[in-house]
Amino acid sequence: MRRPPEFLPESELNDLERRVILAGRSVRPSKALVEEVWAGICAVGGPSGGQGGSSSGSPGGSLEPGELPRVPSGGVRELAGRFLRLFGPQDIMPLAGAAALLATSAGILILEESSRERPRAAPSAVSVMAAAPSAPVGRPDRAVEELSVQTSSSARSRAVSPGVANDPGRPMRLENEIDTARRGESAIRSNVTALVGNPGPSNGNNGKAPNADRTGEEVTTYTSEPRDVSARVSGAPSLTAEDRRVPMLVPNERASDNAGQVASASSALTPPDTSPPSPRGEIRLLQHGRQALNAGRASEAIEYLQEARMVYPSGVLSEERDTLMIEALELSGHRRAALELERVFETTYARSAQIPHVRSLVLGNAALP
Amino acid sequence: MNFRDYYDEHVAFVWRTLKRLGVPDSHVKDAMQEVHIVAFRALPEFENPDEAKTWIYRVCFRTAKDYRRRAHVRREVLDEEPVLRTLDPGANAEIQLQHAENLVLLDQALAMLEDGQRAVYILSTLEEMTGEEIARALDLPLGTVYSRLRLARGAFRRALTLVAARDRSPSGVGPT
Numbered sequence: 062m063r064r065p066p067e068f069l070p071e072s073e074l075n076d077l078e079r080r081v082i083l084a085g086r087s088v089r090p091s092k093a094l095v096e097e098v099w100a101g102i103c104a105v106g107g108p109s110g111g112q113g114g115s116s117s118g119s120p121g122g123s124l125e126p127g128e129l130p131r132v133p134s135g136g137v138r139e140l141a142g143r144f145l146r147l148f149g150p151q152d153i154m155p156l157a158g159a160a161a162l163l164a165t166s167a168g169i170l171i172l173e174e175s176s177r178e179r180p181r182a183a184p185s186a187v188s189v190m191a192a193a194p195s196a197p198v199g200r201p202d203r204a205v206e207e208l209s210v211q212t213s214s215s216a217r218s219r220a221v222s223p224g225v226a227n228d229p230g231r232p233m234r235l236e237n238e239i240d241t242a243r244r245g246e247s248a249i250r251s252n253v254t255a256l257v258g259n260p261g262p263s264n265g266n267n268g269k270a271p272n273a274d275r276t277g278e279e280v281t282t283y284t285s286e287p288r289d290v291s292a293r294v295s296g297a298p299s300l301t302a303e304d305r306r307v308p309m310l311v312p313n314e315r316a317s318d319n320a321g322q323v324a325s326a327s328s329a330l331t332p333p334d335t336s337p338p339s340p341r342g343e344i345r346l347l348q349h350g351r352q353a354l355n356a357g358r359a360s361e362a363i364e365y366l367q368e369a370r371m372v373y374p375s376g377v378l379s380e381e382r383d384t385l386m387i388e389a390l391e392l393s394g395h396r397r398a399a400l401e402l403e404r405v406f407e408t409t410y411a412r413s414a415q416i417p418h419v420r421s422l423v424l425g426n427a428a429l430p
Numbered sequence: 431m432n433f434r435d436y437y438d439e440h441v442a443f444v445w446r447t448l449k450r451l452g453v454p455d456s457h458v459k460d461a462m463q464e465v466h467i468v469a470f471r472a473l474p475e476f477e478n479p480d481e482a483k484t485w486i487y488r489v490c491f492r493t494a495k496d497y498r499r500r501a502h503v504r505r506e507v508l509d510e511e512p513v514l515r516t517l518d519p520g521a522n523a524e525i526q527l528q529h530a531e532n533l534v535l536l537d538q539a540l541a542m543l544e545d546g547q548r549a550v551y552i553l554s555t556l557e558e559m560t561g562e563e564i565a566r567a568l569d570l571p572l573g574t575v576y577s578r579l580r581l582a583r584g585a586f587r588r589a590l591t592l593v594a595a596r597d598r599s600p601s602g603v604g605p606t
Contacts, residue, residue, distance in 0.1 A: 077594060078587060081539070084532035085556045090445040094459065099437060101463045102470065 343373040343382075350385050359393035384415050388422050399423050433470055436482075440469070443483065443557065444490055450540060450552050451494035461497055465489050484567035487553065491568075535593055542589035547582035554579050555586075 074082065350365035366386045369376065376382065383406050390399035403423045407416055444465050445458065453461045468489050473482065540548055549568055553559045561579075565572045 075587075077535075077590060080528075081532045081536045081590060082555055084529050085446075085536045086558070088446060088533055089442040094445070095438075095441050098441070098459055098462045098466065099434075101459070102437075102466050 340373075340377050343369055343376040343378050346372070347378055347382055347385065350382075350389070354385060354389055354392065357392070359389045362389040363393065380410050380413055380415060383410075384419055384422075387419055391422050396423070433473065436469070436473060437466060440483070440486055441466075444486060446556070447487060447490040447552070448494055450537070450548075450556075451491060451498075453494045453497045457497055461490075461493050464493050468493075481566075484559070484563050487567040488569075491549075535590060538593040539586055539589040542593070543582060543585050547578050547585055550575055550578040551582035551586055555583075 346365050346369035350362045353362035353365060362385065366382055366389060369382050383402065387399050387402050387406065390402060400423050403419050406419055444462055448458055448461045465486065469486055540552065543551060550564055553564045553567060561572055561575050565575045
Protein backbone atom coordinates (compact mmCIF):
# COMPACT_ATOMS: atom_id res chain seq x y z
CA MET A 62 0.00 0.00 0.00
CA ARG A 63 1.48 3.23 -1.10
CA ARG A 64 0.94 5.84 1.52
CA PRO A 65 0.03 9.17 -0.03
CA PRO A 66 1.39 12.36 1.42
CA GLU A 67 -0.96 13.34 4.20
CA PHE A 68 -0.41 17.00 3.60
CA LEU A 69 0.02 17.98 0.04
CA PRO A 70 2.82 20.46 -0.50
CA GLU A 71 1.52 23.72 -1.78
CA SER A 72 3.49 23.26 -4.96
CA GLU A 73 1.09 20.50 -5.96
CA LEU A 74 -1.91 22.73 -5.55
CA ASN A 75 -3.02 25.09 -8.26
CA ASP A 76 -3.75 28.67 -7.42
CA LEU A 77 -7.46 28.27 -7.06
CA GLU A 78 -7.12 25.23 -4.80
CA ARG A 79 -4.60 26.98 -2.62
CA ARG A 80 -6.74 30.04 -2.10
CA VAL A 81 -9.87 28.05 -1.46
CA ILE A 82 -8.21 25.71 1.01
CA LEU A 83 -6.58 28.55 2.88
CA ALA A 84 -9.93 30.30 3.09
CA GLY A 85 -11.47 27.10 4.40
CA ARG A 86 -8.82 26.72 7.07
CA SER A 87 -9.06 30.27 8.28
CA VAL A 88 -12.79 30.65 8.50
CA ARG A 89 -14.07 31.03 12.03
CA PRO A 90 -17.42 31.75 13.60
CA SER A 91 -18.18 35.26 14.65
CA LYS A 92 -17.46 36.27 18.21
CA ALA A 93 -21.12 36.98 18.75
CA LEU A 94 -21.99 33.44 17.75
CA VAL A 95 -19.31 31.99 19.98
CA GLU A 96 -20.56 33.92 22.99
CA GLU A 97 -24.18 33.17 22.25
CA VAL A 98 -23.54 29.45 22.14
CA TRP A 99 -21.47 29.64 25.29
CA ALA A 100 -24.26 31.45 27.08
CA GLY A 101 -26.66 28.78 25.93
CA ILE A 102 -24.43 26.02 27.25
CA CYS A 103 -24.17 27.74 30.62
CA ALA A 104 -27.91 28.28 30.76
CA VAL A 105 -28.58 24.61 30.13
CA GLY A 106 -26.54 23.49 33.05
CA GLY A 107 -23.08 23.42 31.71
CA PRO A 108 -20.20 25.36 33.23
CA SER A 109 -21.63 27.53 35.97
CA GLY A 110 -21.43 31.26 35.65
CA GLY A 111 -20.07 31.10 32.17
CA GLN A 112 -16.57 31.08 33.53
CA GLY A 113 -15.91 27.50 32.70
CA GLY A 114 -16.24 24.38 34.70
CA SER A 115 -13.34 22.23 35.57
CA SER A 116 -12.59 19.51 33.14
CA SER A 117 -11.41 17.32 35.91
CA GLY A 118 -13.99 18.08 38.49
CA SER A 119 -17.71 18.06 38.66
CA PRO A 120 -19.29 19.65 35.68
CA GLY A 121 -21.66 21.75 37.70
CA GLY A 122 -25.13 22.68 36.64
CA SER A 123 -27.97 20.24 36.45
CA LEU A 124 -26.55 17.61 34.12
CA GLU A 125 -26.10 14.27 35.78
CA PRO A 126 -23.59 11.68 34.63
CA GLY A 127 -25.18 9.51 32.00
CA GLU A 128 -28.01 11.93 31.43
CA LEU A 129 -28.63 12.76 27.84
CA PRO A 130 -28.13 16.43 27.23
CA ARG A 131 -31.37 18.18 26.61
CA VAL A 132 -31.23 21.01 24.23
CA PRO A 133 -33.25 23.85 25.63
CA SER A 134 -31.66 25.72 22.87
CA GLY A 135 -32.02 29.39 23.03
CA GLY A 136 -32.04 29.20 19.27
CA VAL A 137 -35.20 27.15 19.21
CA ARG A 138 -36.87 29.40 21.74
CA GLU A 139 -35.80 32.35 19.73
CA LEU A 140 -37.26 30.86 16.58
CA ALA A 141 -40.53 30.10 18.35
CA GLY A 142 -40.71 33.64 19.64
CA ARG A 143 -39.99 35.03 16.20
CA PHE A 144 -42.71 32.83 14.73
CA LEU A 145 -45.20 34.08 17.28
CA ARG A 146 -44.21 37.66 16.68
CA LEU A 147 -44.63 37.21 12.95
CA PHE A 148 -47.93 35.40 12.91
CA GLY A 149 -49.54 35.74 16.30
CA PRO A 150 -51.98 33.34 17.94
CA GLN A 151 -54.86 34.44 15.75
CA ASP A 152 -52.95 33.19 12.71
CA ILE A 153 -51.77 30.01 14.33
CA MET A 154 -55.24 28.75 15.17
CA PRO A 155 -56.41 28.58 11.55
CA LEU A 156 -53.14 26.87 10.71
CA ALA A 157 -53.78 24.32 13.44
CA GLY A 158 -57.30 23.84 12.12
CA ALA A 159 -56.01 23.34 8.61
CA ALA A 160 -53.49 20.83 9.88
CA ALA A 161 -56.23 18.93 11.68
CA LEU A 162 -58.36 18.99 8.55
CA LEU A 163 -55.48 17.66 6.50
CA ALA A 164 -54.86 14.91 9.02
CA THR A 165 -58.55 13.97 8.97
CA SER A 166 -58.60 13.92 5.18
CA ALA A 167 -55.51 11.76 5.12
CA GLY A 168 -57.16 9.39 7.56
CA ILE A 169 -60.27 9.18 5.42
CA LEU A 170 -58.20 8.48 2.34
CA ILE A 171 -56.29 5.77 4.14
CA LEU A 172 -59.52 4.21 5.33
CA GLU A 173 -60.97 4.34 1.87
CA GLU A 174 -57.89 2.75 0.36
CA SER A 175 -57.82 0.05 2.98
CA SER A 176 -61.49 -0.70 2.45
CA ARG A 177 -60.82 -1.02 -1.26
CA GLU A 178 -58.02 -3.41 -0.65
CA ARG A 179 -60.12 -5.45 1.73
CA PRO A 180 -63.56 -5.34 0.26
CA ARG A 181 -64.86 -8.03 2.59
CA ALA A 182 -64.60 -5.54 5.38
CA ALA A 183 -67.39 -3.49 3.88
CA PRO A 184 -69.85 -2.34 6.52
CA SER A 185 -72.48 -4.86 7.22
CA ALA A 186 -75.05 -2.13 7.69
CA VAL A 187 -75.58 -1.92 3.97
CA SER A 188 -76.50 -5.51 3.66
CA VAL A 189 -80.08 -6.48 4.03
CA MET A 190 -81.79 -9.76 4.55
CA ALA A 191 -83.20 -10.96 1.28
CA ALA A 192 -85.63 -13.75 0.75
CA ALA A 193 -83.99 -15.66 -2.03
CA PRO A 194 -86.80 -18.10 -2.89
CA SER A 195 -89.21 -15.26 -3.52
CA ALA A 196 -86.92 -13.72 -6.07
CA PRO A 197 -88.66 -12.40 -9.15
CA VAL A 198 -88.52 -13.24 -12.78
CA GLY A 199 -86.08 -15.72 -14.03
CA ARG A 200 -87.70 -17.91 -16.57
CA PRO A 201 -85.75 -18.25 -19.80
CA ASP A 202 -88.44 -16.67 -21.85
CA ARG A 203 -88.45 -13.65 -19.62
CA ALA A 204 -84.75 -13.31 -19.33
CA VAL A 205 -84.38 -11.74 -22.72
CA GLU A 206 -87.22 -9.42 -21.94
CA GLU A 207 -85.65 -8.37 -18.70
CA LEU A 208 -82.33 -7.98 -20.42
CA SER A 209 -83.91 -5.66 -22.90
CA VAL A 210 -85.75 -3.70 -20.28
CA GLN A 211 -82.71 -3.29 -18.16
CA THR A 212 -80.45 -2.32 -21.02
CA SER A 213 -82.98 0.18 -22.28
CA SER A 214 -83.48 1.70 -18.90
CA SER A 215 -79.74 1.88 -18.45
CA ALA A 216 -79.36 3.58 -21.79
CA ARG A 217 -82.17 5.93 -20.92
CA SER A 218 -80.63 6.88 -17.65
CA ARG A 219 -77.33 7.41 -19.41
CA ALA A 220 -78.99 9.69 -21.92
CA VAL A 221 -80.69 11.73 -19.23
CA SER A 222 -77.80 11.94 -16.88
CA PRO A 223 -74.23 11.03 -17.67
CA GLY A 224 -73.41 10.29 -14.08
CA VAL A 225 -75.48 7.98 -12.01
CA ALA A 226 -74.54 9.65 -8.80
CA ASN A 227 -75.71 12.97 -10.18
CA ASP A 228 -79.11 11.77 -11.21
CA PRO A 229 -81.48 13.98 -9.24
CA GLY A 230 -84.10 11.31 -9.30
CA ARG A 231 -81.99 8.88 -7.41
CA PRO A 232 -82.90 8.50 -3.80
CA MET A 233 -80.10 8.97 -1.35
CA ARG A 234 -80.21 5.34 -0.34
CA LEU A 235 -79.33 4.34 -3.86
CA GLU A 236 -76.32 6.58 -3.89
CA ASN A 237 -75.25 5.05 -0.65
CA GLU A 238 -75.53 1.69 -2.24
CA ILE A 239 -73.41 2.75 -5.18
CA ASP A 240 -70.85 4.14 -2.85
CA THR A 241 -70.83 0.95 -0.89
CA ALA A 242 -70.58 -1.02 -4.08
CA ARG A 243 -67.40 0.75 -5.00
CA ARG A 244 -65.87 -0.26 -1.73
CA GLY A 245 -66.64 -3.93 -1.79
CA GLU A 246 -66.02 -5.72 -5.02
CA SER A 247 -65.64 -9.12 -3.53
CA ALA A 248 -68.80 -8.78 -1.51
CA ILE A 249 -70.57 -7.70 -4.65
CA ARG A 250 -69.16 -10.57 -6.63
CA SER A 251 -70.49 -13.11 -4.20
CA ASN A 252 -73.86 -11.45 -4.20
CA VAL A 253 -73.94 -11.19 -7.95
CA THR A 254 -73.54 -14.91 -8.01
CA ALA A 255 -76.54 -15.13 -5.80
CA LEU A 256 -78.54 -12.79 -7.96
CA VAL A 257 -77.50 -13.92 -11.40
CA GLY A 258 -77.05 -17.55 -10.73
CA ASN A 259 -74.46 -19.64 -12.40
CA PRO A 260 -75.46 -19.71 -16.02
CA GLY A 261 -73.43 -22.65 -17.14
CA PRO A 262 -74.59 -26.19 -16.73
CA SER A 263 -71.11 -27.15 -15.73
CA ASN A 264 -71.25 -25.47 -12.36
CA GLY A 265 -71.56 -28.76 -10.61
CA ASN A 266 -74.74 -27.60 -9.03
CA ASN A 267 -77.18 -29.00 -11.57
CA GLY A 268 -77.93 -25.57 -12.77
CA LYS A 269 -79.09 -24.48 -9.40
CA ALA A 270 -77.98 -21.21 -8.00
CA PRO A 271 -75.68 -21.54 -5.03
CA ASN A 272 -78.14 -19.95 -2.69
CA ALA A 273 -81.28 -21.19 -4.30
CA ASP A 274 -82.53 -22.96 -1.22
CA ARG A 275 -81.09 -20.68 1.34
CA THR A 276 -83.27 -18.15 2.96
CA GLY A 277 -82.24 -15.12 4.87
CA GLU A 278 -78.87 -14.84 3.17
CA GLU A 279 -77.17 -11.50 3.22
CA VAL A 280 -77.46 -9.82 -0.13
CA THR A 281 -76.16 -6.40 -0.89
CA THR A 282 -78.64 -4.67 -3.09
CA TYR A 283 -77.97 -2.18 -5.83
CA THR A 284 -80.45 -0.54 -8.07
CA SER A 285 -79.99 1.83 -10.91
CA GLU A 286 -83.49 3.23 -10.82
CA PRO A 287 -86.22 3.21 -8.24
CA ARG A 288 -89.05 1.13 -9.50
CA ASP A 289 -92.04 -0.08 -7.69
CA VAL A 290 -92.17 -3.75 -8.41
CA SER A 291 -93.28 -4.88 -5.01
CA ALA A 292 -96.62 -6.10 -6.28
CA ARG A 293 -94.95 -7.99 -9.04
CA VAL A 294 -92.39 -9.47 -6.72
CA SER A 295 -94.93 -10.55 -4.21
CA GLY A 296 -96.74 -12.54 -6.82
CA ALA A 297 -93.72 -13.94 -8.52
CA PRO A 298 -93.35 -17.67 -8.62
CA SER A 299 -90.47 -19.42 -7.03
CA LEU A 300 -87.44 -19.97 -9.15
CA THR A 301 -86.86 -23.29 -10.71
CA ALA A 302 -83.50 -24.76 -11.49
CA GLU A 303 -84.13 -24.18 -15.16
CA ASP A 304 -84.80 -20.54 -14.51
CA ARG A 305 -81.52 -20.01 -12.81
CA ARG A 306 -79.49 -21.30 -15.70
CA VAL A 307 -80.15 -18.10 -17.53
CA PRO A 308 -78.16 -15.10 -16.41
CA MET A 309 -80.43 -12.43 -15.15
CA LEU A 310 -79.15 -9.00 -15.87
CA VAL A 311 -81.62 -7.20 -13.67
CA PRO A 312 -80.67 -7.74 -10.05
CA ASN A 313 -82.05 -4.36 -9.18
CA GLU A 314 -85.51 -5.78 -9.36
CA ARG A 315 -84.76 -7.74 -6.26
CA ALA A 316 -83.14 -4.78 -4.70
CA SER A 317 -86.36 -2.86 -4.86
CA ASP A 318 -87.93 -5.66 -2.97
CA ASN A 319 -85.95 -4.65 0.03
CA ALA A 320 -86.15 -0.94 -0.45
CA GLY A 321 -87.45 -0.19 2.99
CA GLN A 322 -84.78 -2.20 4.70
CA VAL A 323 -82.10 -0.71 2.54
CA ALA A 324 -83.27 2.78 3.33
CA SER A 325 -83.14 2.17 7.05
CA ALA A 326 -79.75 0.55 6.81
CA SER A 327 -78.34 3.24 4.58
CA SER A 328 -79.51 6.00 6.82
CA ALA A 329 -76.86 4.99 9.31
CA LEU A 330 -74.12 5.50 6.80
CA THR A 331 -72.07 8.53 6.06
CA PRO A 332 -73.33 11.07 3.53
CA PRO A 333 -73.22 9.80 -0.01
CA ASP A 334 -70.16 10.23 -2.11
CA THR A 335 -71.22 12.33 -5.06
CA SER A 336 -67.89 12.10 -6.82
CA PRO A 337 -67.79 9.87 -9.90
CA PRO A 338 -66.47 6.40 -9.17
CA SER A 339 -62.88 5.70 -9.96
CA PRO A 340 -62.49 3.92 -13.32
CA ARG A 341 -59.81 1.70 -11.89
CA GLY A 342 -62.32 -0.71 -10.46
CA GLU A 343 -64.20 -0.79 -13.73
CA ILE A 344 -61.02 -1.48 -15.66
CA ARG A 345 -60.11 -4.25 -13.26
CA LEU A 346 -63.51 -5.88 -13.56
CA LEU A 347 -63.36 -5.77 -17.32
CA GLN A 348 -59.88 -7.21 -17.29
CA HIS A 349 -61.08 -10.08 -15.14
CA GLY A 350 -64.02 -10.57 -17.46
CA ARG A 351 -61.82 -10.64 -20.53
CA GLN A 352 -59.39 -13.05 -18.93
CA ALA A 353 -62.21 -15.37 -17.98
CA LEU A 354 -63.61 -15.11 -21.48
CA ASN A 355 -60.27 -15.88 -23.08
CA ALA A 356 -59.97 -18.88 -20.80
CA GLY A 357 -63.37 -20.12 -21.91
CA ARG A 358 -65.08 -19.48 -18.58
CA ALA A 359 -68.07 -17.64 -19.95
CA SER A 360 -70.16 -17.83 -16.82
CA GLU A 361 -67.41 -16.29 -14.73
CA ALA A 362 -66.97 -13.58 -17.33
CA ILE A 363 -70.67 -12.80 -17.17
CA GLU A 364 -70.42 -12.43 -13.41
CA TYR A 365 -67.59 -9.95 -13.69
CA LEU A 366 -69.26 -7.99 -16.43
CA GLN A 367 -72.56 -7.93 -14.63
CA GLU A 368 -70.77 -6.67 -11.57
CA ALA A 369 -69.20 -3.93 -13.64
CA ARG A 370 -72.62 -3.10 -15.00
CA MET A 371 -74.10 -2.73 -11.56
CA VAL A 372 -71.27 -0.83 -9.97
CA TYR A 373 -70.51 1.38 -12.94
CA PRO A 374 -73.78 1.64 -14.83
CA SER A 375 -72.54 4.70 -16.70
CA GLY A 376 -68.90 3.76 -16.68
CA VAL A 377 -66.51 5.08 -19.24
CA LEU A 378 -66.00 1.56 -20.50
CA SER A 379 -69.66 0.60 -20.79
CA GLU A 380 -69.32 0.06 -24.53
CA GLU A 381 -66.47 -2.37 -24.08
CA ARG A 382 -68.29 -4.02 -21.23
CA ASP A 383 -71.39 -4.66 -23.32
CA THR A 384 -69.26 -5.97 -26.16
CA LEU A 385 -67.69 -8.46 -23.84
CA MET A 386 -71.06 -9.33 -22.41
CA ILE A 387 -72.43 -10.16 -25.84
CA GLU A 388 -69.43 -12.33 -26.51
CA ALA A 389 -69.80 -14.07 -23.17
CA LEU A 390 -73.50 -14.68 -23.69
CA GLU A 391 -72.82 -16.11 -27.12
CA LEU A 392 -70.09 -18.33 -25.77
CA SER A 393 -72.22 -19.57 -22.90
CA GLY A 394 -74.99 -20.60 -25.27
CA HIS A 395 -77.47 -17.85 -24.48
CA ARG A 396 -77.90 -16.92 -28.06
CA ARG A 397 -81.21 -15.15 -27.76
CA ALA A 398 -79.93 -12.95 -24.99
CA ALA A 399 -76.84 -12.19 -27.00
CA LEU A 400 -78.91 -11.26 -30.02
CA GLU A 401 -81.14 -9.02 -27.99
CA LEU A 402 -78.24 -7.30 -26.33
CA GLU A 403 -76.56 -6.84 -29.70
CA ARG A 404 -79.68 -5.11 -31.00
CA VAL A 405 -79.73 -2.82 -28.01
CA PHE A 406 -76.02 -2.22 -28.44
CA GLU A 407 -76.49 -1.02 -31.99
CA THR A 408 -79.20 1.33 -30.84
CA THR A 409 -77.31 2.67 -27.88
CA TYR A 410 -73.93 2.99 -29.52
CA ALA A 411 -75.04 3.80 -33.03
CA ARG A 412 -71.70 5.28 -33.99
CA SER A 413 -69.56 2.69 -32.31
CA ALA A 414 -66.67 1.20 -34.21
CA GLN A 415 -67.40 -2.03 -32.38
CA ILE A 416 -70.67 -2.63 -34.19
CA PRO A 417 -69.21 -4.82 -36.97
CA HIS A 418 -67.36 -6.85 -34.39
CA VAL A 419 -70.41 -7.23 -32.20
CA ARG A 420 -72.52 -8.12 -35.17
CA SER A 421 -70.08 -10.76 -36.25
CA LEU A 422 -70.16 -12.23 -32.77
CA VAL A 423 -73.84 -13.05 -32.94
CA LEU A 424 -74.33 -13.48 -36.69
CA GLY A 425 -71.02 -14.94 -37.64
CA ASN A 426 -68.57 -13.69 -40.22
CA ALA A 427 -71.33 -13.46 -42.80
CA ALA A 428 -72.51 -10.33 -41.06
CA LEU A 429 -69.28 -8.54 -41.83
CA PRO A 430 -69.52 -6.02 -44.64
CA MET B 431 -7.62 22.99 31.02
CA ASN B 432 -10.98 24.30 32.06
CA PHE B 433 -13.99 23.97 29.86
CA ARG B 434 -13.81 27.52 28.60
CA ASP B 435 -10.32 26.91 27.27
CA TYR B 436 -11.49 23.73 25.63
CA TYR B 437 -14.46 25.58 24.18
CA ASP B 438 -12.35 28.37 22.73
CA GLU B 439 -9.98 25.88 21.21
CA HIS B 440 -12.60 23.72 19.55
CA VAL B 441 -15.52 25.97 18.84
CA ALA B 442 -14.31 26.89 15.37
CA PHE B 443 -13.62 23.27 14.55
CA VAL B 444 -17.10 22.27 15.70
CA TRP B 445 -18.70 25.12 13.79
CA ARG B 446 -16.87 24.34 10.54
CA THR B 447 -17.46 20.64 10.85
CA LEU B 448 -21.17 21.01 11.45
CA LYS B 449 -21.58 23.37 8.53
CA ARG B 450 -19.58 21.15 6.21
CA LEU B 451 -21.51 18.10 7.30
CA GLY B 452 -24.67 19.72 6.05
CA VAL B 453 -26.28 21.32 9.09
CA PRO B 454 -28.28 24.31 7.86
CA ASP B 455 -26.95 27.67 8.97
CA SER B 456 -30.17 28.36 10.81
CA HIS B 457 -29.59 25.32 13.04
CA VAL B 458 -25.86 25.51 13.51
CA LYS B 459 -26.19 27.28 16.85
CA ASP B 460 -28.41 24.58 18.28
CA ALA B 461 -26.17 21.86 16.92
CA MET B 462 -23.08 23.52 18.35
CA GLN B 463 -24.73 23.72 21.72
CA GLU B 464 -25.61 20.03 21.63
CA VAL B 465 -22.09 19.01 20.69
CA HIS B 466 -20.48 21.10 23.41
CA ILE B 467 -22.83 19.89 26.10
CA VAL B 468 -21.98 16.31 25.22
CA ALA B 469 -18.32 17.22 25.18
CA PHE B 470 -18.61 19.00 28.52
CA ARG B 471 -19.86 15.81 30.12
CA ALA B 472 -17.30 13.53 28.53
CA LEU B 473 -14.24 15.73 28.45
CA PRO B 474 -12.81 14.56 31.77
CA GLU B 475 -12.49 11.08 30.30
CA PHE B 476 -9.95 12.24 27.75
CA GLU B 477 -6.38 12.64 28.77
CA ASN B 478 -5.06 13.38 25.31
CA PRO B 479 -6.50 16.51 23.66
CA ASP B 480 -5.91 15.04 20.19
CA GLU B 481 -8.01 12.08 21.11
CA ALA B 482 -10.70 14.50 22.22
CA LYS B 483 -10.67 16.16 18.83
CA THR B 484 -11.38 12.97 16.92
CA TRP B 485 -14.07 12.11 19.42
CA ILE B 486 -15.65 15.54 19.02
CA TYR B 487 -15.70 15.03 15.30
CA ARG B 488 -17.70 11.84 15.80
CA VAL B 489 -20.14 13.71 18.02
CA CYS B 490 -20.43 16.36 15.32
CA PHE B 491 -21.01 13.67 12.72
CA ARG B 492 -23.87 12.08 14.68
CA THR B 493 -25.39 15.44 15.52
CA ALA B 494 -25.24 16.60 11.92
CA LYS B 495 -26.82 13.35 10.82
CA ASP B 496 -29.72 13.90 13.21
CA TYR B 497 -30.21 17.45 11.97
CA ARG B 498 -30.16 16.40 8.35
CA ARG B 499 -32.70 13.68 9.10
CA ARG B 500 -35.02 16.11 10.84
CA ALA B 501 -34.55 18.81 8.25
CA HIS B 502 -37.46 17.66 6.10
CA VAL B 503 -39.99 18.29 8.87
CA ARG B 504 -38.71 21.73 9.67
CA ARG B 505 -39.79 24.95 8.19
CA GLU B 506 -37.02 26.61 6.33
CA VAL B 507 -35.91 29.80 8.01
CA LEU B 508 -33.74 32.54 6.78
CA ASP B 509 -30.06 32.08 7.08
CA GLU B 510 -28.88 33.92 10.15
CA GLU B 511 -25.21 33.24 9.82
CA PRO B 512 -24.10 33.74 6.28
CA VAL B 513 -20.50 33.38 5.45
CA LEU B 514 -20.07 37.09 4.99
CA ARG B 515 -20.95 37.78 8.61
CA THR B 516 -18.01 35.70 9.75
CA LEU B 517 -15.61 38.14 8.26
CA ASP B 518 -13.74 40.76 10.13
CA PRO B 519 -15.56 44.08 9.70
CA GLY B 520 -12.27 45.95 9.88
CA ALA B 521 -10.64 44.17 6.98
CA ASN B 522 -10.38 45.38 3.43
CA ALA B 523 -13.66 45.05 1.56
CA GLU B 524 -12.08 43.56 -1.56
CA ILE B 525 -10.22 40.96 0.47
CA GLN B 526 -13.41 40.12 2.31
CA LEU B 527 -15.29 39.68 -0.91
CA GLN B 528 -12.60 37.46 -2.34
CA HIS B 529 -12.54 35.45 0.86
CA ALA B 530 -16.29 35.01 0.77
CA GLU B 531 -16.17 33.88 -2.84
CA ASN B 532 -13.51 31.35 -2.02
CA LEU B 533 -15.61 29.98 0.78
CA VAL B 534 -18.61 29.65 -1.49
CA LEU B 535 -16.52 27.80 -4.05
CA LEU B 536 -15.16 25.55 -1.35
CA ASP B 537 -18.61 24.65 -0.07
CA GLN B 538 -19.92 24.00 -3.56
CA ALA B 539 -16.98 21.82 -4.48
CA LEU B 540 -17.19 19.88 -1.22
CA ALA B 541 -20.88 19.32 -1.78
CA MET B 542 -20.08 17.51 -5.02
CA LEU B 543 -17.92 14.92 -3.29
CA GLU B 544 -19.21 11.63 -2.00
CA ASP B 545 -19.88 11.59 1.72
CA GLY B 546 -16.96 9.33 2.58
CA GLN B 547 -14.48 11.21 0.46
CA ARG B 548 -15.72 14.56 1.70
CA ALA B 549 -15.24 13.63 5.34
CA VAL B 550 -11.70 12.40 4.74
CA TYR B 551 -10.81 15.41 2.62
CA ILE B 552 -12.13 17.90 5.17
CA LEU B 553 -10.31 16.32 8.07
CA SER B 554 -7.09 15.95 6.16
CA THR B 555 -6.83 19.06 4.04
CA LEU B 556 -8.84 21.60 5.98
CA GLU B 557 -8.52 20.41 9.56
CA GLU B 558 -5.01 19.06 9.03
CA MET B 559 -5.54 15.84 10.92
CA THR B 560 -3.21 12.90 10.40
CA GLY B 561 -4.23 9.66 8.77
CA GLU B 562 -4.36 7.89 12.12
CA GLU B 563 -6.56 10.58 13.61
CA ILE B 564 -8.91 10.43 10.66
CA ALA B 565 -9.07 6.67 10.92
CA ARG B 566 -10.04 6.98 14.57
CA ALA B 567 -12.51 9.74 13.95
CA LEU B 568 -14.28 7.94 11.15
CA ASP B 569 -13.74 4.48 12.53
CA LEU B 570 -12.10 3.36 9.31
CA PRO B 571 -9.02 1.28 8.51
CA LEU B 572 -5.99 3.41 7.78
CA GLY B 573 -5.73 2.03 4.25
CA THR B 574 -9.29 3.08 3.52
CA VAL B 575 -8.51 6.59 4.75
CA TYR B 576 -5.57 6.92 2.38
CA SER B 577 -7.49 5.43 -0.50
CA ARG B 578 -10.35 7.83 0.00
CA LEU B 579 -7.99 10.74 0.44
CA ARG B 580 -6.32 10.03 -2.89
CA LEU B 581 -9.66 9.79 -4.65
CA ALA B 582 -11.03 12.82 -2.86
CA ARG B 583 -8.16 15.04 -3.96
CA GLY B 584 -8.79 14.27 -7.59
CA ALA B 585 -12.52 14.65 -7.21
CA PHE B 586 -12.17 17.93 -5.36
CA ARG B 587 -9.92 19.38 -8.06
CA ARG B 588 -12.41 18.47 -10.77
CA ALA B 589 -15.34 19.75 -8.75
CA LEU B 590 -13.60 23.02 -7.97
CA THR B 591 -12.82 23.61 -11.62
CA LEU B 592 -16.41 22.92 -12.51
CA VAL B 593 -18.01 25.22 -9.93
CA ALA B 594 -15.53 27.98 -10.66
CA ALA B 595 -16.40 27.87 -14.35
CA ARG B 596 -20.09 27.66 -13.58
CA ASP B 597 -20.07 30.65 -11.30
CA ARG B 598 -18.06 32.66 -13.80
CA SER B 599 -15.82 33.76 -11.06
CA PRO B 600 -12.92 35.98 -12.09
CA SER B 601 -10.71 33.44 -10.45
CA GLY B 602 -12.45 30.52 -12.08
CA VAL B 603 -9.88 29.89 -14.73
CA GLY B 604 -9.37 26.40 -13.41
CA PRO B 605 -6.21 24.42 -13.14
CA THR B 606 -3.57 24.98 -15.73
